[in-house]
Amino acid sequence: MVSWSLVAVVAAIFTVKFAPEYSLYSSYLLTSTTFILISWIAKFVYAAILYPAYLTPLRQIPTPSKRSWMYGNTESFDLRFPVDLVREWTKSIPNPGLLRYYVIGNWERVVVLSPKAIADLLVNKSYDFVRPEIARVQLSKVTGEGLLVAEGDAHKAQRKSLMPSFSYRHIKELYPVFWTKAIQMTNEIEKGIKTNKSGEDIIKTSGWASRAMLDIIGLAGFDYDFNTVANPDNELARRYESMFFTPTGWQRVIAFVCLFIIGFKWYFRIPSRQNSIMDDAMSFIRGTAHEHLTKKKKQLQTDRKDAHVDILSVAMRNGDFTDENLVNQMMTFLGAGHETTSSAFQWAVYVLSKHPEIQTRLREELQASLPRIPFDELNDIKGLKDNQGNIKDTFSELFTSIDGNNNTNIPYLWAFTNEVLRFYPSAPFTSREAIRNTTLGGQFIPKGTHILVAPDITNKDTELWGPDAETFKPERWLNFDPASSNKPVSYNNSGGASSNYAMLTFIHGPRSCIGQGFARAELAIFVAVFVYRFRFELEDPGRKLEVRRMITQAPADGVVIRVRMAN
Numbered sequence: 001m002v003s004w005s006l007v008a009v010v011a012a013i014f015t016v017k018f019a020p021e022y023s024l025y026s027s028y029l030l031t032s033t034t035f036i037l038i039s040w041i042a043k044f045v046y047a048a049i050l051y052p053a054y055l056t057p058l059r060q061i062p063t064p065s066k067r068s069w070m071y072g073n074t075e076s077f078d079l080r081f082p083v084d085l086v087r088e089w090t091k092s093i094p095n096p097g098l099l100r101y102y103v104i105g106n107w108e109r110v111v112v113l114s115p116k117a118i119a120d121l122l123v124n125k126s127y128d129f130v131r132p133e134i135a136r137v138q139l140s141k142v143t144g145e146g147l148l149v150a151e152g153d154a155h156k157a158q159r160k161s162l163m164p165s166f167s168y169r170h171i172k173e174l175y176p177v178f179w180t181k182a183i184q185m186t187n188e189i190e191k192g193i194k195t196n197k198s199g200e201d202i203i204k205t206s207g208w209a210s211r212a213m214l215d216i217i218g219l220a221g222f223d224y225d226f227n228t229v230a231n232p233d234n235e236l237a238r239r240y241e242s243m244f245f246t247p248t249g250w251q252r253v254i255a256f257v258c259l260f261i262i263g264f265k266w267y268f269r270i271p272s273r274q275n276s277i278m279d280d281a282m283s284f285i286r287g288t289a290h291e292h293l294t295k296k297k298k299q300l301q302t303d304r305k306d307a308h309v310d311i312l313s314v315a316m317r318n319g320d321f322t323d324e325n326l327v328n329q330m331m332t333f334l335g336a337g338h339e340t341t342s343s344a345f346q347w348a349v350y351v352l353s354k355h356p357e358i359q360t361r362l363r364e365e366l367q368a369s370l371p372r373i374p375f376d377e378l379n380d381i382k383g384l385k386d387n388q389g390n391i392k393d394t395f396s397e398l399f400t401s402i403d404g405n406n407n408t409n410i411p412y413l414w415a416f417t418n419e420v421l422r423f424y425p426s427a428p429f430t431s432r433e434a435i436r437n438t439t440l441g442g443q444f445i446p447k448g449t450h451i452l453v454a455p456d457i458t459n460k461d462t463e464l465w466g467p468d469a470e471t472f473k474p475e476r477w478l479n480f481d482p483a484s485s486n487k488p489v490s491y492n493n494s495g496g497a498s499s500n501y502a503m504l505t506f507i508h509g510p511r512s513c514i515g516q517g518f519a520r521a522e523l524a525i526f527v528a529v530f531v532y533r534f535r536f537e538l539e540d541p542g543r544k545l546e547v548r549r550m551i552t553q554a555p556a557d558g559v560v561i562r563v564r565m566a567n
């Protein structure tokens with residue numbers, strides 16, 4: 001819009017100067033304003049009417065027939081990806097693995113569905129695409145130019161330096177943190193149960209999950225204890241939460257104006273109350289992160305090498321990062337590794353509440369397979385190590401009992417958590433923009449095309465998963481003993497899907513989730529401790545499930561459950 005307006009102003013100046021009879025009262029202001037309006041109308045007619053109907057080079061890609069110039073195909077002003085609508089289209093519109101649709105103002109979008117096109121987008125031609133401006137601006141406001149936001153060579157270099165910190169060997173060293181926080185969380189919930197004569201309590205899972213996962217990402221990510229499970233009022237955590245808000249109607253209008261006319265980056269530069277809260281929070285958090293980093297650097301010079309197992313310390317030992325970049329990575333771990341895992345745990349509790357038979361089966365497996373869980377001794381992260389700073393020997397059997405690489409004694413736990421991640425992917429979709437002319441699954445994709453890939457759709461695609469794709473079924477991840485069809489002997493990594501690209505929860509390729517091993521182990525340990533310890537059901541089993549979808553998705557009510565001790 002800005003470039004069209006500039007051309008209109010230049011044309012108006014020339015008109016007033018050299019052909020004043022075609023201007024409005026020879027006035028620069030009136031003529032420029034009129035020309036700008038005409039240019040906007042011309043741009044609108046081109047973009048909203050002529051382009052999608054006749055001119056788009058993506059004409060071959062099927063699209064829903066019902067479309068209006070105002071809402072496109074979505075019947076809403078919402079720019080977010082309409083997951084449920086697109087799911088319906090994928091079933092009703094025959095397509096070659098790509099679908100085209102339009103949002104407000106007939107802005108064009110392409111959804112990638114076939115394994116071949118997904119492989120091109122995420123793996124083979126990953127660097128032909130970047131995050132679209134709207135996603136990049138929103139994310140970088142919180143994370144700075146960390147791994148989640150970096151593009152091209154900067155991304156390759158950061159990813160290479162951070163990969164060793166997320167290796168299986170290092171993530172295993174973080175299991176004790178996962179166990180301790182899971183135990184501490186259930187100890188706090190138990191206190192609530194014990195104060196009630198009825199022997200039960202009503203809790204909102206989201207609050208507990210969010211605080212526990214925040215504590216974990218703080219400790220495991222950069223050795224910082226927010227300690228919000230025990231103390232929900234931690235100032236840093238409060239400031240962090242204050243940065244996330246649901247925009248009001250007016251804020252949405254302003255966002256549209258910025259996006260369509262002056263560029264989305266200006267949205268966060270407007271002197272609004274919300275922006276000033278975000279800026280204050282950000283400078284407080286980044287200031288604290290810098291102080292913590294300085295302290296950490298000193299400790300690393302003097303302490304034993306293996307005393308610091310958090311991701312930041314491992315990255316500092318192995319990578320070549322500036323302080324600013326390390327702070328960006330800390331903010332990235334917070335942004336990418338907190339809400340996602342908290343949502344996954346909420347979905348696990350939701351589905352276990354809906355299916356008591358799965359809850360019982362899982363509890364039986366855990367009680368038969370896990371060693372004693374030291375609920376009284378492990379109530380705080382400080383109880384984890386002895387005086388020499390070593391993890392206490394007494395816990396070692398527990399900490400190795402759930403292991404992402406060797407799960408034959410607890411296959412149902414892994415099958416269950418895999419199915420939660422498949423059926424309820426925390427990030428329901430993600431988007432890309434082509435930065436050069438390229439192809440996806442053989443289809444030409446011009447520079448500038450907006451692409452969407454949707455774990456929430458592909459993970460339940462019947463062509464890839466079979467007719468029961470839309471049923472929650474942990475058994476699909478189990479291998480059974482041929483002699484006894486009821487006895488699972490191990491879990492399998494494919495879930496019976498016909499393609500590697502059927503499971504997109506962590507996507508694939510150079511931009512796949514670097515924290516996948518971390519998240520899987522954390523979720524399995526949290527589910528294990530929770531189910532081992534409590535029986536639970538939804539407080540209102542009849543309530544219709546509503547989903548809150550932003551960047552992540554979770555049950556809108558936060559999963560309110562009635563909980564009592566299992567034994």
Ligand code: HEM
Binds near residue numbers: 332425426431505513
């Ligand atoms: C259930 C939990 C999680 C899910 C479902 C999840 C999902 C994803 C997805 C879909 C992406 C790709 C986003 C895109 O490119 O558009 C991603 C990227 C990323 N995730 Fe996760 N994530 C989870 C947990 C974590 C954790 C625990 C961490 C860190 C400790 C983490 C760190 C990251 C980072 C740094 C990236 C950016 C990687 C890159 O661009 O190279 N994630 N995650």
